[in-house]
Amino acid sequence: MVFSDRAFLFLFLPVAILTILALSRVRLRLISITLLSLGFYFYSSGLLILTLIFCLIVSFVGGIVVEFDKRKWVLSLFLILIFLPLLYFKYAFFVAQSFGVPSDSQIGSLLRVVLPAGISFFTFQAVAYLVDVYRGELRADRSLLRYGAYLSFFPQLIAGPIVRYKDVHEDFEANHESVDRFTEGVVRFIHGLLKKLLIADSAGRIADACFGLAGDDVTFAAAWAGALAYTIQIYFDFSGYSDMAIGLGKMFGIKFPENFRAPYESRSITEFWRRWHISLSNWFRDYLYIPLGGNRSTQMRVYVNLMLVFAATGIWHGAAWTFVIWGLYHGAFILMERFLFGSSARRFSSEWVRFAYLLPVVMVGWVIFRADSLRQAGEFIVAMLVPFSSEAWTMPDAVWVAATPGSILMLLIGCTVLFKKTDRPVGVFLEGVLKSSLGFWLVFAYSALGMAVVSIIALSSNFSPFLYFQF
Structure with missing residues (x-):
């Protein structure tokens, strides 16, 4: 689904606006943002939504662990886990071809996969979150719902901009809607x-x-x-x-x-x-x-x-x-x-x-x-x-x-x-x-x-x- 698609303009967007703006309680607002965003991504990529969910869970858990254990190998471990889906879906086939692996071979067929929409964007956001926590520039969020609403937020999920959690977390912690x-x-x-x-x-x-x-x-x-x-x-x-x-x-x-x-x-x-x-x-x-x-x-x-x-x-x-x-x-x-x-x-x-x-x-x-x-x-x-x-x-x-x-x-x-x-x-x-x-x-x-x-x-x-x- 793209923003110029009829389904988005005349169905998804009106429903999203009415749903999110009608909810004054922060928790209900976050639930609606998360569900709508995941629905948006599922419409766009189907079961490849699992890559987003994997990235979300790993970076959320990683943030909590890294905040308490700031050894570099711990950070590196979680960063590798976050990068793995991106490396497989986006670059594995390219590397294999560069080394002469035929695209119609068994290995080529295994590596030639559909790229999950926006994977480069949400991967980089998750990495920035984890590194900011490691550097002490941001406290690890203890709310999976709030962090999930941020990482899956549909407006910038598929094509950016790359939004860092430390810049927007306050907007996800309270309602900041206004008429202006x-x-x-x-x-x-x-x-x-x-x-x-x-x-x-x-x-x-x-x-x-x-x-x-x-x-x-x-x-x-x-x-x-x-x-x-x-x-x-x-x-x-x-x-x-x-x-x-x-x-x-x-x-x-x-x-x-x-x-x-x-x-x-x-x-x-x-x-x-x-x-x-x-x-x-x-x-x-x-x-x-x-x-x-x-x-x-x-x-x-x-x-x-x-x-x-x-x-x-x-x-x-x-x-x-x-x-x-x-x-x-x-x-x-x-x-x-x-x-x-x-x-x-x-x-x-x-x-x-x-x-x-x-x-x-x-x-x-x-x-x-x-x-x-x-x-x-x-x-x-x-x-x-x-x-x-x-x-x-x-x-x-x-x-x-x-x-x-x-x-x-x-x-x-x-x-x-x-x-x-x-x-x-x-x-x-x-x-x-x-x-x-x-x-x-x-x-x-x-x-x-x-x-x-x-x-x-x-x-x-x-x-x-x-x-x-x-x-």
Whole structure:
């Protein structure tokens, strides 16, 4: 089940809102959140819900044990148990293939399994909880119901953001619903839905057509069109989901952290990763980079730590060499910026740096990320570098079929994020506008019109899954 699905919009969500908001007692509220969330996950993944339940129980028990016994091997034991399902479901088949195990062999068939939805997200949340307890930054929760409501909470369960228990546990311990917070949540949710259904899906049709071309058909124009379309698609798809998750959280009295802060406004790759998928970047900083030594080591060791972090960032996104290379690609630019400019790379202010350096580098990176194989990525990148061949500026018919006037219009609207000069997300801006009487009615009209558009699209077409559901 996805947030743009008819079953979610017109059945699950109304039932969830009425059920949770009608219950004033904290315990009943937590029970309803847990049951609804588990039902949401079962609808999405069936019996693979057992992976979530296993992760929940192990991390809950582990937190209590680690709080009393802070020996590293005890923490390591529980961390291994938490990571085991992720390693098996997501990476075992990839590792086997890398060592030449045929996919149709007995071992290959055993390892080729369906990936539980959102396993990377709830695994990382459980790990963060356990490590925070070990470090003394958080008391282990003694209520399985409260901790279970947190780890299974459906708005961010499948595609984030990665929410740490120490940041939201107070919201799960008492009711924090209010009319203002609920209203902000509704506006943020509808805004995210519009980003997904109008812009991301329109750009996605063009991107799919470009990346569906055979190698010989990829021209200079088609390669850059595909790169641009996917650059817009992945931002509006994932930031749209984050807006919806944040909005749903507010509707139920839970405040999630922002996950995006105008990443294409960045002037360097260093700055980009402070603005893109913020919850993941912060997770790797606090639970991998700093434990490896962070900036406290020699310069060479710092470079090694950074490359390890970005290799892990790549493989977190998927079990394929394209993701690994994408992570290392970004890590290499981070190292280059650190070596040449030091901390000043975070403070580049000139617009030409963004258009001449940051955006082209990011777009080439998205080609590697989106490609089905390293070979296809190579074909696209080569085509992007050859503007003077005889057919460089021709666009294949398959792309023109996908590039309808409506899709092109939505793509152009999406491209405004490449040129705007504010790092304040539109969703946050809309929440702020609600505080004035005139602003309230303007945002109300925007939300009402948006919900009408969303309803028409949802009822008249098949939904498309969010890109980050596969991670």
